[in-house]
Amino acid sequence: LDCDAIYHELLATDIALLAAIENRFPGVITEGNLDRKKLGNIVFADENALLDLNRITHAAVKKEVLRCLASAPQLAAIDAIGLHDSGLDNICDITVAITAPASDRIARLMIREGISAEYAQNRIAAQHSDDWFREKCDIVIENDGDELESKASELKARLMRLYGEKEEKKKYFIKFNVDGLLRGDYQSRMNGYSIGIQNGFMSPNDVREL
Secondary structure (H helix, E strand, C coil): CEHHHHHHHHHHHCHHHHHHHHHHCCCCEECCEECHHHHHHHHCCCHHHHHHHHHHHHHHHHHHHHHHHCCCCCEEEEECCCHHHHCHHHHCCEEEEEECCHHHHHHHHHHHHCCCHHHHHHHHHCCCCHHHHHHHCCEEEECCCCCHHHHHHHHHHHHHHHHHHCCCCCCEEEEEECCCCCCCCHHHHCCCCEECCECCECCHHHEECC
16 A cells, blocks of 8 residues: 555545645645645745645545555555554555655655755655654665665565464554665666555565655
8 A cells, every 4th residue: 555645546536635734824725735744845945744644645545545444454564664653554564765865855856756955855845754663663774776676585585484374363564664775676776666565475576665
């Protein structure tokens, strides 16, 4: 479950979510559409404003994730930057953080969203530190471009062991916390990926572009 995609879908369909955002941040909704850059300029310069936005959006996304998981297969992955902040980590048996150098993450944001270096830096600065994720998560993968396939294989082995240990359970969840996940072509940039999970099996070929 890609929580970023879920959030964007909710922005197009959830009138209550848009109303809550507009109520807290007047002027960021125009004709039913959220001005993300205008909202970003507010929240990435004000920690309290960011906390308020997160409270609004995390609640909406969490509700939708739980609805989706009600009909999920035996094994499910939740891809969410705000996994711990939203409380979704409480339903996970294991959490995985994928970190990457800040310079790479800034470059990714600039290319992907066509924003300035300053705006990208503000967004990265508003996120939790790598040390925070190392403390919170069960597994941490440093996506520095080195031996990514080997790291994916090692992660597969650990998840398969967990799958075997918890086989008797009716349902459990595995989460990738992709704070540092970079997006781009695997062969050319090696800039960051999630590990594909389906029915408990993964291989280096399951590394997929987001």
